Every structure is written in C-alpha cells, then in structure tokens.
Amino acid sequence: MAAALTAHQLIDKHRPTLDQALETIRTRAYWSPHPEHPKAYGENGSLSAAEGKAAFDALLGSRMDLGQPGTDDWAGGEVSPYGPALGITYPHADIEVLLPAMRAGMRAWRDAGAEMRAVTCLEILARISARTHEFAHAVMHTSGQAFMMAFQAGGPHAQDRGLEAVAYAYVEQARTPDTAEWTKPQGKRDPLALNKQFTAVPRGIALVIGCNTFPTWNGYPGLFASLATGNPVLVKPHPRAVLPLALTVQVAREVLAEAGFDPNLVALAAERPGEGIAKALAVRPEIKIIDYTGSTAFGEWLEANARQAQVYTEKAGVNTIVVESTDNYQGMLANLAFSLSLYSGQMCTTPQNLLIPRDGIATDAGHKTFDEVVADLAAAVSGLLGDDARANALLGALVNPDVKARLDAASGLGEVTLPSREISNPEFPDAVVRTPLIVKLDGAKPDAEAAYLSECFGPVSFAVAVDSAADAVELLRRTVRDKGAMTVGAYTTSDEVAEAIEEACLEECAQLSLNLTGGVYVNQTAAFSDFHGSGGNPAANSALCDGAFVANRFRVVEVRREA
C-alpha cells in the first residue's frame, strides 16, 4: 500500500517549522506556530469554535474505538469537574497482545530516520492544532480548567511543548552524521581507512503516565520526545483525564498509518476504576522509557523500581515567593493575585509560600507592615475575583474532591487572612469553584513548618513571617533543597538581596522570576524559551526541555567496515 503522505510532502510542509523551532531553542526568543486566540481557528481545515464544540459533544457517551490490537474490554468513567459524566469508553488492552504489536513497527520507524520522524510528529501536532477547539473542551471537562485556559494551555501551549521536544530530539540525533569516512595516516605505510555508519536506535516502548490537571501540556513533551527518537509510545492517561490523550493517540495513529507506518507505534492504555495499571506497566521489560507527572510518592516509586527504564518525573514541590521590597506595590499585588488565582492554584508552578519580613517591607507606596502586605494581597485577590463571571473564567473548577478536602483543612493551619469563597457557576451548577485561601504563619515557630514545608496542592497560600531577607533566603534554600520547587519568585529593589536570592536559586537549582509586575506570571513558562523545572531539585528529575530530556531516549549504533 502506498502511503497517502509521502516523506517528500511531509518534509516540504513541516521542515520550515522544524527549522524555526531549531533556531528558537538556540536564541530562546519568542516564537510559536500555534495561535493562542480562539478566533484564529475555523479556516484552512481547522475547527471553528462551534465545530470544536460540536465535535466534543459528539464524543460524549460514545465508545472511542482506536482500532488497537488486544482490546479485550472497554473502560472509562470520566466525570467533568464541571458536573456532567462524559460517558465515553476507551479500549482496555490485553497487554500481552498490545505490547508485542507496538514493537512490530519499530524497525520501519527507526529506518525512516530522524528527519522523517520529526516531520511525521509535526503532522500529528498540526492535526491536533486544527482540532484545538475540540481539545479545549476535552481538557476543560477533565482538568476543570476554565475554557480559555484549557484552550491555551491545553492547546497551543501544549503543542508548543510537543514541538519543542521534537526539535530537541531531532537536533540530538542529527549531531552524529549518518556516515563517516575515517582515514588515519600511518607514516610511510598506507593509511588505515574505515567507512562508518551511525544509526539512532530506539530504546524500546515508552510509557507516558498522564496527569489529571494538564493531560496534554505535561503529556506531550515525553510523548513526542520518545516518538521522535524512534520509540513506540504507550499512553496511560489519568483515569479522570483520558479524553485529551485518547484524542491525541487517535490523531497520532491516523497520521502514522497515512505516512505508511504502523499505527500501533502509539497506543492508549485506559484502565478500569481502581485497576492501577501504571505500576504493572512500569516494570514490564518491554518498557524502556517512562514519563510521569504526579505525586512524589509514585514518582519516587517509579525511580526506585522501574530500573529497566529511563524515568523522567515531575513530582510535587513547594514554590516560594520572597517579598522583600518593591518599587511597584500595586503591580506586585496584582501580579501575585493573578498567580494565586489562576486555575485555583492547581498548577505545579503556583506559588505556595510567600516569605515576608515580619517588620514589613519598603514599597513605592511607603513602608508596609507584614499584616498590611498580606491584607493588601488578600484585597487584590478579592478585587480580581469580585465579579463571579470573571472569577469563574480565572479559577475554573476544583479538579477533584481531594483538593477541596485539602482546602477545607488548610484554614485550620493558621490565622486566615483571606478565607476561600464559594463561587457558583451558572452554566455548570455542579462545578466546585473556590477562591484562594491565604493563611498567615510564623516562620520562627517550629510547629508552622509542617504546614509550609509540605505541598498543599490547590488554592492555598501561606504568608510566612520571616525575620529578615537573609532569613527568607535561608528558608528558600531549605525549601528548595528538601522539598523541591518548580518555580521561585522574588520582589526586591535591593541588588544585594536580588543577588542572594539568585545565588540561592543557582546553588539549589530552581528557576527564578524576579519582580514580575505586569502580564507575565511566575506560574507560566513559554516553550522554546523558558525551562519548566530544572531537573536539579526534588520537584522534578528533568527539565522541559533540554538535551538531557531527549539524549538518552535513543542510542547510536555504529557499524564500521574497512574502506
């Protein structure tokens, strides 16, 4: 059967985009081929808002048959954090049948070479991009993100991170030539001469273990890094967030088949309630790579037990903001209020601990006491979320009952400056929508440590009184070293304090945002430019995306012959 998509077509279509991505990961300037605005879709084959919504609605209550070998049952029980059950079922796999079937197409995928794999991945991303409106609803109704965030973070931003991984994977493979002629002089004798041939070979089947909150954004880097380096990819979604990754697998299988490859190079592993198949899959000898986003406990279990695999984990952390001084008090408050509110604080990058000197801080609006700073921040959050429509658009819904339970318990941890408020969502009355809680703690009291040195995932922040800037830096260091951090932020007008915080972040290996007062927030990172995580503190053993994230997903085998 002739492939419907030829290598020539794919390279013509996607090589310029790949080249631009390769250039951008070198310059780290701004770039994205994936539009952020919903109105940018609806032409050139992409689904409009109405078409995307209709496509999503058509999925509800359906059986999504991906045509996978070894499908022995149908599984799925997603209930939207906004209320409705999705009612979609997905293939449940007999692993003994599916894993060998996934390996069958490896040789052809390997032999296709790095460029063909890259442009095939770009075609998958392009088709996902065209269905961004449909994906937005799928992400919204599995993660609880508000629509606009689900659209952007689950759509173009996730696609950017996928493309970034493809670019890193390509450049890593392309740095070794396919062939080399090696001629070593031997004085008066004939030189030694060899012809060498180098092939990037895959490690084996890659397992992607998806998360509930950012199924596509956190799933795509590993998925595309592994696929672009020649590995089949088995996607094990979070049981509450199957649909966005099932759609992704569907698109990938379709493109692979059209390009003449075995669609089983990408497959879905949905599970029955409570089945917990990740643990069993993770230690299978066929699984050679694992990408995981989720709890520290299971991440550490994977690192310790899935010894046959390369394991990339993003786990929990405790993100800190040092508030030492500012020349833009209102800007700081507005920026922080937004950071705490976005998606109800359910981002791995949301700040948790705000370290503020107990004697207060210097600002452009005069000296502010500790209590004033916390109260002003509470007021800023309240103001930002005062209108219910705007609050719903920013907060989304709590992703699951655990978050609500944690939020409810957190108000007992200290003095509440800003209580969490319940917001009703007129469109989705069953959605659980809550505003951020801010609790004051005293950093000098040992019994407060248990609270602020644990991750309290959800809309909970601690305003921690510290003795001084130096004390803040020391606590920052200890937090990153012991608990990990995906992000660190700081506000200071002092060069000396800024330098101390920078040095702490360099030594403890955490990504730092300094004095953000405008429209960029500490919780957001941009693909091609910002690294997400550092891979050097306990929150994550890898960064999105760098050479280390891709270089060990394949190996290079050399065959040499005398020339």
Place this chain on the structure above:
Amino acid sequence: MAAALTAHQLIDKHRPTLDQALETIRTRAYWSPHPEHPKAYGENGSLSAAEGKAAFDALLGSRMDLGQPGTDDWAGGEVSPYGPALGITYPHADIEVLLPAMRAGMRAWRDAGAEMRAVTCLEILARISARTHEFAHAVMHTSGQAFMMAFQAGGPHAQDRGLEAVAYAYVEQARTPDTAEWTKPQGKRDPLALNKQFTAVPRGIALVIGCNTFPTWNGYPGLFASLATGNPVLVKPHPRAVLPLALTVQVAREVLAEAGFDPNLVALAAERPGEGIAKALAVRPEIKIIDYTGSTAFGEWLEANARQAQVYTEKAGVNTIVVESTDNYQGMLANLAFSLSLYSGQMCTTPQNLLIPRDGIATDAGHKTFDEVVADLAAAVSGLLGDDARANALLGALVNPDVKARLDAASGLGEVTLPSREISNPEFPDAVVRTPLIVKLDGAKPDAEAAYLSECFGPVSFAVAVDSAADAVELLRRTVRDKGAMTVGAYTTSDEVAEAIEEACLEECAQLSLNLTGGVYVNQTAAFSDFHGSGGNPAANSALCDGAFVANRFRVVEVRREA
C-alpha cells in the same frame, strides 16, 4: 592574587583545539592533537623518553603530597604486575574535611563559564600530554600493559577521550545562550517583554571510580565531562592503579591554581588496603555524579543504591565474533589473533566468543571445517606470539592473580585447541605473562552455556560451534541482551548474513565491526569518531562519548525579569 594563567591566554592557546574537536565530533573523521609516536615527545616542553623514565623512577618510593585539605594519613601499596613494588604513598582523606573543601571553589568555577572551564581542562590535558612518557610508565606498572600500549592507550588515546568529553560538555552548555530577550506581541497592547539569563550550574561533587586496567583511558571521560560542566571531581582510583590518576590529579590541581581557581576542585581519595571507600563515598549526599568502570556486581550496586547521583557505569560484557565466511582468510586470522592477544585479552573490548558454524565456513582458501578454522586461528596466535620479545610487547602482564586463576580454570571448560603458554620476561622476571587460551565448546550443548555466557575476563576465548548463521545471529542476540557487549565483530561475505547481524546489533544495541582484516581491530575505538559501548545493553549504561554522557552533569537555571 593574580592568576598566572589568564582567561585570555588560555583561550588564545586552546580555543583552536577545542574548535577542531567540536568539528570532529560532528564529522567523526580522523583527528587527534596528541601524537601516538614516542619519538614525537621531548621538545616544546614535553618529556623525552629518558626524561619520562627518570621522572617515573623519581616517584618510586616517594610520598606524593598533593596538598589536599583533610589529609589524615598516607596510603598506597601498589605492586607492579611486572614485579616491583612502587612504594608510593598518597594522601588519605578525612572525607568530612575534604568534601566541604572541594565545594568551596564551586561558585567561582561555575561563574567562569563553559568556555573558560573548557580551556582550563585543555591546559590540564596539554600538561598531561607533555608528561606522556612519565604516564606511560605509570600506566604500565599499574595495569600490566606492555610499554607501547601503556604509552598509546594510557597517553594520547586517553587524552583524546578526555578532550572529546570536554568538547561534548562545552557544546552541550553552549547550546543555550547566556541571555535572551523575549518579546511576545499582544495585539494592540504593548508586547510582553522579558530579559532572561541562563546559567549552567553544576550538580555537585563528581566521583570517578577508577579501574585497574585502564586508569586514564577509562577515567578521563568522566573526570573531564564532570569538571568541564562545573563539578568538583573526587578521584577514587583502583588501589592497584593509583599512580596514573594521582599524577592526573596533581596536574589538574596545579593548573586550576595557576588559573586562579581553587585547586581543591580536583582531589584524590586513596584508600588503605581493604578499606573499600567507594561504597561509602558513593552514597554521600554531596556526591551527585559517579563514573565507574569495573565489575557488574558493583556497577549494579551503584545503580541501585547511589540514588542521589547520576551514575555512569561500564561493567562486564561478553563480546562475540561471528565467523560465517570470508574472502580474506589469512587477513581474518591475523586480525583475530592480534585482537585476542593484545594486552592478554584484558580489554573490555576483547572478543570472547567466536561463533563458527559446525559445518565450517567458505573462505577464499576454500571450505574450512570448524576444527580447521579453530586450529588455523590457534596457529595464527602461536605465530604472532612465537617470538618472546614480540609476545611480551603485545601481551604485557596479567594484571592480577584473579586473571591467572580464571585462565587456569578455563582450560577445564572444554577441549583446548590452543593452550596458554607461559612467557618469560627477561627485564621483569616476576611478570606473569601468558598467551591466549582457546577452548572449543558446542553451542548446542546446554552445559556449555554457563561457560560462554559468562564473562571470562583475561586471555580466554571460546570457539563455539553453532548450527548455522541464523543460529549464530540468534546466540549473538541473546548474548548481547542478557550479558551485554562492548563490541561485536563479524566476518561474512553474504549480504544477507551481514544484514541479519547488523539488524541484531541495531536491535540489541551493540557496536559492530564488520570484516576487519587489516590494521584496525575490534577492540580499539578512536575518540571523536567511534563510540565506546552503546549505553543500550547490559555492559554499560552510557557510551563514550555522546550527548547523554554530558547533558545531565549540569542543569540550566534561568533568571527572568521584566525588560
């Protein structure tokens, strides 16, 4: 104190060499800045043969004081495999003092940046190169390599591998710019604009655990990869092969100090007999990177237990040669005879199992039965080593009594075609010199498996009768998959068999040399061009040298501010 070596001087002197190395790892053509011929030394500040010998002699019986902090004792009991005790003692460290001292200079080394680190490493290598004659004796009298091999493999070839690691480390760090301006359009509103600053930060102290047989060649890649990426390096040599690495540490400390850095960025950890400090060091929280060459048992222990560190291991493997057919029978025999003899088979790359069809093979000299092939190979080895002077120059000495014990036992494993012969060394009468043993085994007999599926490190090869080429390929696959392999070789005139063997090597991830009949041997790899190991089979979890070998030795920390 002003540095005696300025950045400007070091960059002027070494940047061209670095650039050539960067170019060569891309083209993988032949290149080396380190002369292989002993007569190339003695001018431009390098030691001549006589000067190198005198320098080595002056070390014998001495105390090598490296000026390290925390030196609480002196340790060392090396005895040359050629007989004489070296009588040299080295600093024994109080780790509680030494490790903190090694961290003290990290910040300045980090802040120096990737280029300055690279050229400082190149200055270290240049000074080692100038003392190649001295190092040659040190390697010879710790590893048992014959002088010429100790000179080349322990000198220029090891220096090449060190330089290769520096080049990979540099390019990996330089791919992210130091700074970036990021400007994201916002329609009619002002764009979002950030200034970003990226810093390569070290992981922590790196531990190099040296081996007995190739202290410099196997030690330099990890040492220089870690140092060039900003990490202090603690070198824990094999207790029988301290001197070559102690000299290396001495040179590194001297160069670091002259360049204005803390010499404690590189230190030696010598140990008392039976102290076994590697195990204790490996799990110290300060140790974040480990490079190890040695037994599978300890390598696997490190991988399982040194969880706080990035662990790079080269362990044991079982190297296979498939002998299916040849159009150059004499060339094949000569090439194999040399491969089996070089350094008494004590290379991790020496072939062990020769898989030969029991019905014999087609050659340019007519059909050869299995027995004829083995007998002819035995004759080729005997011919090569017939002259005692030549035998000594090729074989060197057995590195330790374990090798001799294994050799003695191996003759009981099957029918001996070529018995091992004792060679006397007139210069060093106590040297234990043995020619290779060749034992015939039947691959169809299950009881033979225990022999040929274990590494028998030393001058022992098994000629294994297999049913067919397909059977050979299947056994090759199983051997690589279950036992690992640093090298695979094959002789065949059949395109079909060659393809099957290539496919087996691609799928099982092993480096293949096809039909070598001239002056290149399967056991040898050239830096900048050949990968040593694949990192994809049980013999080693990393390859020398590729992106994966360096990319995770540092992390990138980003600091971003509004523009």
